[in-house]
Amino acid sequence: MKTIGWKRMATALVILLLIVALAGCGAVQSSPSANSNQNAAQTSQKGKTIKVALIPKAIGIPYFTGAEQGAQSVAAALNIKLTYNGPTTLSASDQVSMINSYVAEGYNVIAVSANDPTSLAPALKAAMKKGVKVITWDSDTVPDARQFFVNQATVDGIGSTLVKVVADHFKGKQTDVAILSSTPSNTNQNQWIDAMKKTIADKYPNLHIKTIQYDQGQPSTGVSATENIVKGFPTVKAIISPDSVGLPAAAEAVEKLGLQGKIYVTGLADPVVMKKYVDDGTVQKYVLWNVLDLGKLTMNVARAVADGTMPTSGTFKVKGLGDFQVNNGQVLLGLPMIFDKAATDKYNF
Amino acid sequence: MKRSKFFANWSYGIIAVFLLEMVILSSVTPKFLSNLLPMTENFMPIGIMALSMTLVIIAGGIDLSIGSVVSFSGVIMGLLWQHGMNIWVAGLLAVLIGGLAGFINGQIIVRTGIQPLIATLATQFIWGSLAVVLSNQGSIYGFPGSFLLLGTGFLYGYLPVQLVIFVVLALLFAYLLNKTVFGRQVLFIGNSESVSAYSGVNVNRVKTWTYVLSGLTAGLSGVIMGSFFASVRGDMGQGLELTVITGCLVGGVNVFGGAGTIVGAAFGVLLLGMLSQGLNFMNVSSQVQAIITGVILILAVAIQQLGTIFARRRKMTGGEGAGKLRGERRARVE
Numbered sequence: 001m002k003t004i005g006w007k008r009m010a011t012a013l014v015i016l017l018l019i020v021a022l023a024g025c026g027a028v029q030s031s032p033s034a035n036s037n038q039n040a041a042q043t044s045q046k047g048k049t050i051k052v053a054l055i056p057k058a059i060g061i062p063y064f065t066g067a068e069q070g071a072q073s074v075a076a077a078l079n080i081k082l083t084y085n086g087p088t089t090l091s092a093s094d095q096v097s098m099i100n101s102y103v104a105e106g107y108n109v110i111a112v113s114a115n116d117p118t119s120l121a122p123a124l125k126a127a128m129k130k131g132v133k134v135i136t137w138d139s140d141t142v143p144d145a146r147q148f149f150v151n152q153a154t155v156d157g158i159g160s161t162l163v164k165v166v167a168d169h170f171k172g173k174q175t176d177v178a179i180l181s182s183t184p185s186n187t188n189q190n191q192w193i194d195a196m197k198k199t200i201a202d203k204y205p206n207l208h209i210k211t212i213q214y215d216q217g218q219p220s221t222g223v224s225a226t227e228n229i230v231k232g233f234p235t236v237k238a239i240i241s242p243d244s245v246g247l248p249a250a251a252e253a254v255e256k257l258g259l260q261g262k263i264y265v266t267g268l269a270d271p272v273v274m275k276k277y278v279d280d281g282t283v284q285k286y287v288l289w290n291v292l293d294l295g296k297l298t299m300n301v302a303r304a305v306a307d308g309t310m311p312t313s314g315t316f317k318v319k320g321l322g323d324f325q326v327n328n329g330q331v332l333l334g335l336p337m338i339f340d341k342a343a344t345d346k347y348n349f
Numbered sequence: 350m351k352r353s354k355f356f357a358n359w360s361y362g363i364i365a366v367f368l369l370e371m372v373i374l375s376s377v378t379p380k381f382l383s384n385l386l387p388m389t390e391n392f393m394p395i396g397i398m399a400l401s402m403t404l405v406i407i408a409g410g411i412d413l414s415i416g417s418v419v420s421f422s423g424v425i426m427g428l429l430w431q432h433g434m435n436i437w438v439a440g441l442l443a444v445l446i447g448g449l450a451g452f453i454n455g456q457i458i459v460r461t462g463i464q465p466l467i468a469t470l471a472t473q474f475i476w477g478s479l480a481v482v483l484s485n486q487g488s489i490y491g492f493p494g495s496f497l498l499l500g501t502g503f504l505y506g507y508l509p510v511q512l513v514i515f516v517v518l519a520l521l522f523a524y525l526l527n528k529t530v531f532g533r534q535v536l537f538i539g540n541s542e543s544v545s546a547y548s549g550v551n552v553n554r555v556k557t558w559t560y561v562l563s564g565l566t567a568g569l570s571g572v573i574m575g576s577f578f579a580s581v582r583g584d585m586g587q588g589l590e591l592t593v594i595t596g597c598l599v600g601g602v603n604v605f606g607g608a609g610t611i612v613g614a615a616f617g618v619l620l621l622g623m624l625s626q627g628l629n630f631m632n633v634s635s636q637v638q639a640i641i642t643g644v645i646l647i648l649a650v651a652i653q654q655l656g657t658i659f660a661r662r663r664k665m666t667g668g669e670g671a672g673k674l675r676g677e678r679r680a681r682v683e
Contacts, residue, residue, distance in 0.1 A: 059634060059635060059636065060636065083632050085629075085632065085634050085635060086635065087635055088635045088636055088639060089588070091587075091588075092578070092582070092585075093574070093578065093585065094635070096391070096577075096578065097391040097392070097625070097626070097629070098629055100387070100388065100390070100391055101388070101391075101626055101629035101630055102629070104380060104383075104384035104387065104388065104630070105378070105380050105384075105630050106380060116488055116580070116582060117488070118488045118490040118578070118579065118580035119488065119578040119579070119580050119582065119585070120578075121490075121579055121580070122497065122501060122577070122578060122579040126501070142490075185485075
């Protein structure tokens, strides 16, 4: 009873590693040889019904549901059989598993908002190898893992529009501004903040950024960070939060402190989240791209890619939606929208 | 012995349910069968970790840290590779680091007497956060193509490498649990720790080894997932532990320890994994899939409970056909 079988098992593990290593030398291939996908040979699906999988970062989020509504509204007219499904958490591996299923099931186009730029790459490349068209929307992967990226807004577009909202409100008056970002290491946030600084330097010398605080992705942290801004920087008259967690938190804090009308709050967030603060007057205007249009444009790109008519650079004309710039595989939705009360009531995402 | 016999029978039941599921899914979605083998690549790390989790649970423990160990060893592999180490050597070291993490779990549990649930919850936080910090909140990628075959390759053009690894490991673990002294000691400890200790079993050592194995398979899963996704991230293993434990429980591993089979756990994972793939094929949303998984877990464990109670009652009444023989209760020496 005193010896345990671990020596034997260690030997077995070593043998296993050897088997794998040996197998790696010869018999292993990168894809199954029996290819069951019939789409591979066909280059154009023109005039045929195509199956498109629209995969968000996660389901059950108003932002992505808005994109789905947009996509559904044009799918029938484009002769697209649309499936909208994604993981329940922001999981890249769940997305990979779904992509693999959709490829196996014979979908023509996969349109995904990637939870990670690199983790999805092998699955997407394998999909393209089998003749499935791959586009990304909202959040890109590495460029060689997809054919097109439907880019909802450029860094400059977001930065300049956010600053414009504040500048239009204060009309040339000297104004101290605070920024409420999500985390210090968030790439998107930092790029937008840089773009805001650049716009201020170029066009609005009357605006001065006094401090940048962080909500760490938590509403409660955002509320206390805003309180710190108000108490620590009493000259600040405007708060910009380019973060959909930070903006409602800033509005909540300003409301709590009874400073409505004294501190101008704006930023990036969804209409459904902002409705409450717009209705009670804490927030007048805020910025977001039109998510419905993002869904519609993604479907149009899906159709054009399947038809083989999508230009990699130039102008992409969509009937009823407008003309869109395409730069090296990136389709631009255009400048973000400024939402006021009327727009907030109208949109449901 | 009746109890473990019931759990052995449960593994036949789970295989039957699995086969039934295959038949149903293949008839509902025509392309399901032709993609059967490649689809397993999406959940083989879960299966690999379920093998060692079975031993941990049978010995009366639980290991909540494996998801974080997956992330941690994956990130370590990526960092070593980034600093110029050969990817296979880095991968091997990552597996060993997983084993070390398991050893630490085991030592915390046997030396301090902290509940396994609490000890491994704590190390889950530690390894998980370290992984995120070390990876600098981004991903490490660009591994050489030959390494990617570990997670995405096919042996002889149709057998996924991951599946081969899983089957070989499953056979090893089944042998370990059923045919070695170590395996019998694991079961013994799970049935009664104090009796095993009085019988001369080195309880602490056996328990520590179950956690070391758990860490090793988690490390291996980290390497395989790094290959499958062609990148590693600090949060790549997040939440995997619960999927692994669910597979074990559906496969008939008794959460209180003392009973369970490798075959059962392996098919528990296959059952749930294939179901999720099949439901993806049928465009069932992820939320509904999660609900279905919850219902299956409750049903599976409830049936196991009822089965155990029934088996016990049968034993009390003295044999075949519980109701019939109730009157002539025979004394039976077992």
